[in-house]
Amino acid sequence: MxxxxxxxxxxxxxxxxxxxxxxxxxxxxxxxxxxxxxxxxxxxxxxxxxxxxxxxxxxxxxxxxxxxxxxxxxxxxxxxxxxxxxxxxxxxxxxxxxxxxxxxxxxxxTLTHEFVKRAAPVKIAATRKTTPGFRIFEKRAVVAGGGDPHRFNIADMVMIKKNHIALIGLERAIELGKGVSFTKKVEVEVTAAEDALRAAELGADVIMFDNMRPDEIREAISSLEARGLRERVLLEASGGITLDNVSEYAASGVDVISVGAITHHAxxxxxxxxxx
Known part of the structure; x- marks a missing residue:
């Protein structure tokens, strides 16, 4: 896009x-x-x-x-x-x-471009942490800086976060999410390696490592590889990522790094x- x-x-x-x-x-x-x-x-x-x-x-x-x-x-x-x-x-x-x-x-x-340079070849993506009423232009600015706009709105993807899991559990959340439409990818937010394994086994399309350290993410990816699950999923890192540490996250093995700061801290x- x-x-x-x-x-x-x-x-x-x-x-x-x-x-x-x-x-x-x-x-x-x-x-x-x-x-x-x-x-x-x-x-x-x-x-x-x-x-x-x-x-x-x-x-x-x-x-x-x-x-x-x-x-x-x-x-x-x-x-x-x-x-x-x-x-x-x-x-x-x-x-x-x-x-x-x-x-x-x-x-x-400008800020997006700097993140893109430091994370290359891993893709930098935006989030929905944008200014109400101005999101379309902030997403366009991310694209101009070489980043990916990610979801424009909540309907673009089924995003299963910790509050969804707290309410109905991971298995039921993925089951319901995959039933929304065959056109919608299902992304699951995880905070530990065992959660990533379970999400992949249950059929998640995208796994987002939320506020996990680069070494924790590498461990989780190794576990996915050992179970033959790595190639089934797209892996995203998010939370606490700055210009100072984005290269470490890029080296962890993820496919995408989403950074709210490129819109709310620019x-x-x-x-x-x-x-x-």
Whole structure:
């Protein structure tokens, strides 16, 4: 799934209108009409994301835009990423929303890219720890940074977590989960090697090692291999994973590492708009 597919199915115009209404409120026009040119400059190195969204904001106000880079491109301090011209009043109305898209999404893409580099060739995935109402754009930013968006919503996969197991037990949870639809994979969260073995034996498609140390995960994988179960399942590590230890988790033998921090701990990249 790429960034374009993630945006499909939603009305970009409708989203932009909602965000503009929030930002402008009861805006009172005080600037005189006049043609102007402006450019958006990045003030630090990073990975770009949100350029199409920023362009859409300006285009909503019937401004002419020139996108100088694409999502996923590396950018350097001082690069001009977008040029715009038209009524100066409309440029100023669109400025903050366009910069917010770029700052937030590029921050996520930049952090994701760093995780991807350190974990290679193991895949880095996002989680559902996102900003309500902004998930589609945060997931697109993960894709721009080279990561996998993982589930977009709770219906994308049957995820069996410890609370499900506490309520009805692992065997019953997997039985019910596999009965949802033949199109849905069943993922089980485990915290010990014996749980991973049982989940694999019961037919789980994906096993997520939750908050387990790399050495514990290696032990669990060895047990799966010894029972001839390793090739049946996709293995995911999650919980407590940082830039400092992600390479250790990548070396443990998992297929995927999911990291909530790439969305909820990403620092905005700094952009500014200047009239030229």
């Amino acid at each position: 790429d960034g374009a597919e993630l945006i499909a199915g939603i009305s970009m115009k409708g989203v932009i209108e909602r965000f503009i209404e929030e930002d402008l409120g009861g805006y009172i026009e005080f600037m005189p009409e006049g043609e102007a040119k402006a450019e958006i400059v990045v003030k630090e190195d990073g990975i770009l994301s949100g350029i199409r969204e920023a362009g859409s904001v300006f285009e909503y106000f019937n401004l002419l835009t020139d996108l100088c880079f694409e999502d996923g491109d590396p950018i350097r301090k001082g690069d001009v990423v977008l040029r715009v011209k038209g009524d100066c009043r409309d440029i100023l109305k669109a400025e903050r929303l366009a910069l917010n898209f770029l700052g937030r999404m590029s921050g996520i893409a 620092v905005w990249l700094d952009f500014s708009l200047r009239i030229v």
